[in-house]
Amino acid sequence: MSRSTDPGHFFQTTTYLTESARRVSKSKNASGNPIKLASKILAVAADPENNERVYVAEAAGTVRRVVLETAEISAVYTGPTAPLTSLCISKHSNTLFAGCWDKSIWSWSCSTRKPARRYQGHNDFVKAVLCLSLHGREILISGSADASIIVWDVGTREKLYTLKGHTRGILALAIDQFTLPDPILQGTEQEKTDGGTVFFSAGSDREIRRWSLTSTSALEASPASGSPSPILSHDTSVDALLFDGDGDLWTASADKSAKCLSRQQNWEADTELAHPDFVRDVAVDEEGGWVATACRDEEVRVWEKGSGKLYHTFTGHFEEVTGLVLLPGQKLVSVSIDATIRQWSLKAPDLVKSRQDAEEERLGEKKEKEGKKKSLLTEDEERELADLMEESE
Incomplete structure (x- = not known):
């Protein structure tokens, strides 16, 4: 006997019907010049080769490269059959990486769109990925719902290190740019002293941890005098990490806040942005002095970086906002599980209007x-x- 999937054939509460009607009505708005895609969008990343393009990861298991000005889909990357949660792009090898619910990291050549290596080793969803070049060696770092972080050699697909410390799933990774090796010095005195980098991780255990990575080792970084380890600034899950131009760390959390953790104050919070719902992502516009946040309540908010005051709220999405990316020219791009990409200008005259x-x-x-x-x-x-x-x- 066939079974219907039509919602109209099932009992529906008044609240559900009201909410459905609201979303249908709101979905018709043109705020942010929406670009409609085929499925829920879970992550977004800037194209390092073109300021007018972004990569988006879909719940349908597809990555698309989108030209923002024309809404053209300039490339489609396929292979996975499970949702893709996170993205990063290697400038070194022109490779696209995507974390997946199938417990692996997929990769493709950005230019040819052909599948490259697939990295398998986690025991649960891969929720965060980042890549970097360390002394000429291309490195991929992945964080998973299995509470582990794996450091990979991109070229050989070898698992270099498995890092443990978190007690629950990893949701975010960020490289501390202030500790990256100077490329001019690589191969000389800096490489001889094995100068490495530090990256931060955060997850659903609310902890923020620091890791030291060199060409010969990876371990949890020793905190500076007076600095907490791990950093505990939120009451629950931390969904996003971002370093600003001053080296301070911005966080987004399910405790309904975004915070700025000051490097000079041993990662104590000196700014807190309160929200009515979970905060999913954060972006910092150094040029304009703005901080933008993505919230589960469907809104994109713009705050004064210096004072922490709410300046404006961009309304347009009709489902949870899942990601933000800031492009040159103060263009903010937001994505949502409503399957749309939207664009907002953070230039002062545009914000006033x-x-x-x-x-x-x-x-x-x-x-x-x-x-x-x-x-x-x-x-x-x-x-x-x-x-x-x-x-x-």
């Missing part, structure tokens, strides 16, 4: 609601009511 437009729309909606309240009675009913009131007097 966006605020004005939002305020005008809010006032217009307020007047419309007030008008509806006044028009609940017909003219005849209003006269009849007036007569009754006079009689009662």
Whole structure:
């Protein structure tokens, strides 16, 4: 006997019907010049070769390269049959990497779109990936829901190190750019002293840990005097990590906050941005002095970096916002499980106009609601009511 998948054939609550109607209505908006794709978008990454293109990872297991100005899909990368959660691109080898629910990391040549190596070794979903070149050796780092981090040699697919310390799944990885080897010195005195790098990890255990990686070792970094280990700044899962131009660490958490952890203050939080729901990602615009956040409540918020005050809210997505990326020219790109890519300008004149437009729309909606309240009675009913009131007097 066949079974229907039509929602209309099943019992649905009033709340569900109201929410569905709201999303259908909101999905028709054109805010942020939406580019509609085939399935939920779980991650976004800038194209290092073209400022007008981004890569997006879909729940359907596909990566697409999208030209923002024309909405053209310029490349499609296929192979996985499970959702892709995270992306990174190697400038060194022009390779695209994607973490997958199938417990592996897939890779493709960015230019030919042909599948390259597949990295297998985790026991659960791969939730975060990043890549770097260390003394001429291409390195891939992956974090998984199995609570482990694996460091790979990209060329040989060899597992160099497996790092443990987190008690629950890894959700985010970030390279501390202030500790990267100077490429000018590689092969000389710096390489002789085995100068490496430090990267940070965070996950659903709310811990932020630091790891030291060199050409010969990988281990948890020893904290500086007075610095906590691990860093515990949030009450629950940390979904994103990002270093700004000052070397401070920005975080996004399911405790409904984004924070700036100050390097100079031993990673103590000196800014906290409160949200009404889980914060999924964060981006920093150094040029304009803005911090942008992605929230589960469907909104993209823009905050003053210096004061931490909310400046503007971009409304357009009609499902959870899952990722942000900032492109040159102060262009902010957001993606969502509503399957759309949207673009927002953080340039001062554009932000001022966006605020004005939002305020005008809010006032217009307020007047419309007030008008509806006044028009609940017909003219005849209003006269009849007036007569009754006079009689009662």
